[in-house]
Amino acid sequence: MTRSEPALVLRPGKEKSLLRRHPWIYATAVAQVSGRPEPGDTVRVLGADGRFLARAAYSPASAIRARAWTFDEAEPVDAATIAARVAAAVARREGLGAESDALRLVFGEADALPGCVVDRYADQLVVQFLAAGVERWRDTIVEALVAATGCASVYERSDAAAREREGLPVREGALRGTAPAPVAIVEHGVRYRVDVVGGHKTGFYVDQRDNRALVARFAAGRRVLNCFCYTGGFTLAARHGGATEATSIDSSADALALAADNERDNGFATPSTWLQANVFDALKAMLAEGRTFDLIVLDPPKFAPSAQHVERAARAYKEINLKALRLLAPGGLLFTFSCSGAIPVDLFQKIVAGAVFDARVDAQMLRRLAAGLDHPMSMTHPEGEYLKGLLLRRM
Numbered sequence: 564m565t566r567s568e569p570a571l572v573l574r575p576g577k578e579k580s581l582l583r584r585h586p587w588i589y590a591t592a593v594a595q596v597s598g599r600p601e602p603g604d605t606v607r608v609l610g611a612d613g614r615f616l617a618r619a620a621y622s623p624a625s626a627i628r629a630r631a632w633t634f635d636e637a638e639p640v641d642a643a644t645i646a647a648r649v650a651a652a653v654a655r656r657e658g659l660g661a662e663s664d665a666l667r668l669v670f671g672e673a674d675a676l677p678g679c680v681v682d683r684y685a686d687q688l689v690v691q692f693l694a695a696g697v698e699r700w701r702d703t704i705v706e707a708l709v710a711a712t713g714c715a716s717v718y719e720r721s722d723a724a725a726r727e728r729e730g731l732p733v734r735e736g737a738l739r740g741t742a743p744a745p746v747a748i749v750e751h752g753v754r755y756r757v758d759v760v761g762g763h764k765t766g767f768y769v770d771q772r773d774n775r776a777l778v779a780r781f782a783a784g785r786r787v788l789n790c791f792c793y794t795g796g797f798t799l800a801a802r803h804g805g806a807t808e809a810t811s812i813d814s815s816a817d818a819l820a821l822a823a824d825n826e827r828d829n830g831f832a833t834p835s836t837w838l839q840a841n842v843f844d845a846l847k848a849m850l851a852e853g854r855t856f857d858l859i860v861l862d863p864p865k866f867a868p869s870a871q872h873v874e875r876a877a878r879a880y881k882e883i884n885l886k887a888l889r890l891l892a893p894g895g896l897l898f899t900f901s902c903s904g905a906i907p908v909d910l911f912q913k914i915v916a917g918a919v920f921d922a923r924v925d926a927q928m929l930r931r932l933a934a935g936l937d938h939p940m941s942m943t944h945p946e947g948e949y950l951k952g953l954l955l956r957r958m
């Protein structure tokens with residue numbers, strides 16, 4: 564035991580979640596801090612009785628005051644440990660059968676690197692450092708990523724709001740190589756360009772890969788409506804799968820411009836309809852016009868960024884699902900998603916069931932949907948599960 568390590572001592576009773584290996588230590592659980600740790604420093608976390616619980620990364624600005632690196636007192640937190648975790652995360656992505664150049668290589672807590680996200684687009688890596696602990700080890704992590712993947716180009720797209728919550732300065736830019744032009748990838752036979760510098764998140768919704776493939780599988784002969792289409796992910800998958808026509812809606816002109824480019828790159832005989840609009844208004848207008856579709860995708864942004872927003876978000880989810888169900892022809896399919904971590908899957912299912920009831924239609928659920936296999940969740944950190952969806956068939 565190294566007595567010089569700084570320590571957090573928890574309030575009585577607050578050791579329970581750590582004993583179950585949940586990796587977060589909330590500020591409200593901490594009774595005392597000793598040894599003057601700096602942000603990102605490794606601290607020993609001790610129970611009120613002084614017993615060792617974990618080594619964790621200290622984050623004095625955050626409500627999540629520390630994130631556990633290890634529950635094993637014998638395991639040091641050093642460059643070798645961090646680099647080995649990066650290499651192991653990358654190795655675990657082999658053999659997942661992703662059939663894509665876009666893959667999540669590191670997913671935070673699930674890969675024992677809390678706050679670190681890494682996506683690979685062909686030979687371009689995009690990283691996010693979203694907590695003080697991984698920020699401290701950023702050079703080690705980048706070096707280990709380059710060694711494990713052979714990629715020479717690494718770009719940082721750390722989410723500004725998440726870094727702010729951690730008291731970290733906003734950071735974006737090339738860490739290795741230069742700022743990339745849009746990167747060309749192929750996913751399940753569909754070509755996309757990914758705007759790593761200006762796009763959402765790390766540039767692309769890698770997490771929806773399996774669900775795009777499922778849409779492609781059901782698309783043949785169907786008239787498709789893709790709401791919140793971003794750069795055209797589900798639309799192009801549907802066209803690849805043989806959709807007879809497609810209409811896609813997004814409020815972002817930039818996203819739609821890239822979507823139309825992506826469509827051209829794939830060489831479909833005819834262009835589809837790209838509509839810049841608010842989905843809520845567009846669905847209403849389409850209902851008024853008596854339009855119908857055979858396959859609808861609803862993949863909205865996170866309506867509930869936190870627990871306080873759940874009620875309002877639930878109303879928004881219900882509204883778009885209700886309208887989409889009414890726009891579906893009998894036998895039509897609805898792929899409906901929520902990426903709000905604050906809305907668990909059973910609540911989402913209840914919201915959609917309410918929409919089915921209020922729309923006065925009958926529907927059956929074919930399957931629950933989730934993120935791909937490269938987005939694992941630690942069984943001791945259920946907060947890591949955020950993307951959920953349902954596949955419904957209107958009767």
Ligand code: SAH
Pocket residue numbers: 767768771791792793794795796797812813814815818840841842843862863864
């Ligand atoms: N389905 C996409 C990802 C969707 S991200 C994919 O697989 O790639 C959410 C998208 O919704 C963003 O592109 C954003 O511009 C758009 N958006 C957010 N609010 C909107 C609204 N009210 N109406 C239309 N588009 C909206």
